[in-house]
Amino acid sequence: MAERFTSGARVQTSRIDPPHHTRLPRYARGAVGVVIECEGVYPRADDRARGIDSTPEPVYAVQFAARDLFGEGDHTVTIALWQSYLTAVHKETR
Amino acid sequence: MSGDHEHTPGSLAARVRHVEGLLEQRELVDARELEVALEAFLARSSPANGARVVAQAWVDESFRARLLAHANSAIEELGLSMGGGLQQQRLKVVANTESLHNVVVCTLCSCYPIALLGPSPTWYKSEAYRSRVVRDPRAVLSEFGFDLDTDVDVNVWDSSAESRYMVLPRRPSGTGDLDVDALTSLVTRNGLIGVAPL
Numbered sequence: 558m559a560e561r562f563t564s565g566a567r568v569q570t571s572r573i574d575p576p577h578h579t580r581l582p583r584y585a586r587g588a589v590g591v592v593i594e595c596e597g598v599y600p601r602a603d604d605r606a607r608g609i610d611s612t613p614e615p616v617y618a619v620q621f622a623a624r625d626l627f628g629e630g631d632h633t634v635t636i637a638l639w640q641s642y643l644t645a646v647h648k649e650t651r
Numbered sequence: 652m653s654g655d656h657e658h659t660p661g662s663l664a665a666r667v668r669h670v671e672g673l674l675e676q677r678e679l680v681d682a683r684e685l686e687v688a689l690e691a692f693l694a695r696s697s698p699a700n701g702a703r704v705v706a707q708a709w710v711d712e713s714f715r716a717r718l719l720a721h722a723n724s725a726i727e728e729l730g731l732s733m734g735g736g737l738q739q740q741r742l743k744v745v746a747n748t749e750s751l752h753n754v755v756v757c758t759l760c761s762c763y764p765i766a767l768l769g770p771s772p773t774w775y776k777s778e779a780y781r782s783r784v785v786r787d788p789r790a791v792l793s794e795f796g797f798d799l800d801t802d803v804d805v806n807v808w809d810s811s812a813e814s815r816y817m818v819l820p821r822r823p824s825g826t827g828d829l830d831v832d833a834l835t836s837l838v839t840r841n842g843l844i845g846v847a848p849l
Contacts, residue, residue, distance in 0.1 A: 580811045582758050584785065597741055599813045616812045618743075627786050632805035634785050637812035 558598070558614040558640065566592045567646040568619060570638065578606035581642045585634075589646050590621040593635060601639050615640045693770065700731050701767035701817055702838035704744075706831045709822040718744050718819070726767070733766055733815070740764070745808060746819040747845075752803050753818045754792070754845035756784045757810040764815035768843055775844065785809060795846045818845040 562568060572587040580602045596616045604611035619638050623630030674680045704726055708715040718725040722742040723733055733740045742764055745753040757763060761776040774780050784791045788805045792798070799805065808816040820842045826834060841847035 580759060582809065582811055584758070596743070596812065596814045602812070616814075618808075618814070620806070623786070630787065632788055632807060634807045634809060636809045637814055639812065 558612055560595055560615045561640055562592045562595075562615075562617060562643065562645070564592055564594055567648065568592055568617075568643040569646045570619075571642050571644075575603065577603060579603045579642075581638060582636065584626055585621060585636055585638075588621050588625050590619040590625070590636075593618040593620050596637055599639075601641065603639075617643070619643070692766070696765045696767075697769045698767070698838075698840035698843060699835070701764070701840070701843045702835045703729060703831075704731065704767065704817075705819055705838045705843070706834035708744075708819055709826075709834055710831055715746075715819075719746055722817075731766065733764065741814045742767070743808075743814045743816050744819050745806075745816055747821050749821075750802070750804060752799055752805050752845065753816075754784060754788050754805065754807045755810065755816045755818060756781055756807060758782065758785055759809075759811055762810040762815060763844075764817050767817055768840055772840070792846060795841065797846060797848055817843050820845075820849045823849050 567589060568591075569589045570581055570585055570587060574583070574586070594617070596618055598613045598615050600611035600613045616637055616639050618635050620633050620635045623632045623634060626634060671680070671682070671685070675682050704718065707729060708718050714725065714728070717728075722744045723739070725744075726732065726742065733742045745755075747753055755763065756775075758781045761771050761781075763771045763775065765771070780791065785807050788807050789799060792805075810816055820838065822834070823837060826837065829837075837849055839847055839849065842849045
């Protein structure tokens with residue numbers, strides 16, 4: 558699967574709370590962050606945990622401001638996220 | 652958040668043993684082979700490995716650059732590997748600077764570069780550390796006795812997918828005369844996770 562995002566891209570995580578295993582931490586659902594880099598291409602843990610054949614997809618290091626995750630804090634949190642957890646955010650919309 | 656490991660050590664071990672038993676029964680794995688591979692991996696896994704990598708990065712600028720760009724191939728120069736008989740994992744080394752401090756966590760379980768840091772400490776797997784360090788890292792560091800200057804930014808790395816992160820601490824001042832072995836002995840496991848100064 559091709560890389561949809563480049564470093565510096567603004568992305569928003571999914572808001573969905575799936576009924577199965579996922580690696581999108583709950584504290585980071587629906588949050589907007591910035592892509593730091595692509596970490597490689599891997600089958601989704603969501604699929605592997607259910608024994609589903611999975612097309613490997615890019616995983617990105619995405620950095621979030623703590624205040625966007627928790628409403629407070631002056632630090633950042635960088636989370637490794639599969640491409641299908643993410644959608645592009647255009648600067649004007651925020 | 653997923654469950655606290657400490658609550659179910661017995662049942663988790665029993666489940667692993669059960670799955671192992673089924674795999675052996677179906678001749679998909681050889682019990683002895685599995686044991687030998689795990690023992691060999693754990694015997695080679697030690698925070699001394701991570702410390703050696705850090706000391707080399709402190710004395711060798713070009714190694715440091717290679718380490719930060721492509722950690723897996725850089726550590727092979729020192730005879731180290733992220734494979735260890737098991738699946739090769741991507742390593743990402745993140746450098747502390749005067750203005751940025753890095754901390755590593757796995758909020759979903761307890762992922763961490765075992766080959767370079769040895770088996771993870773109990774606190775690293777605790778629900779308290781995993782849930783709190785992403786929300787308020789300065790307070791957690793302070794509980795470790797590490798009061799970070801307020802003008803230093805903090806970035807927390809959550810190992811939620813396939814990469815494993817290790818912190819490259821700053822070289823302590825006054826260590827200009829030390830050789831690689833002496834520098835290696837200054838590096839602690841907690842320093843490699845980012846919860847202690849060196």
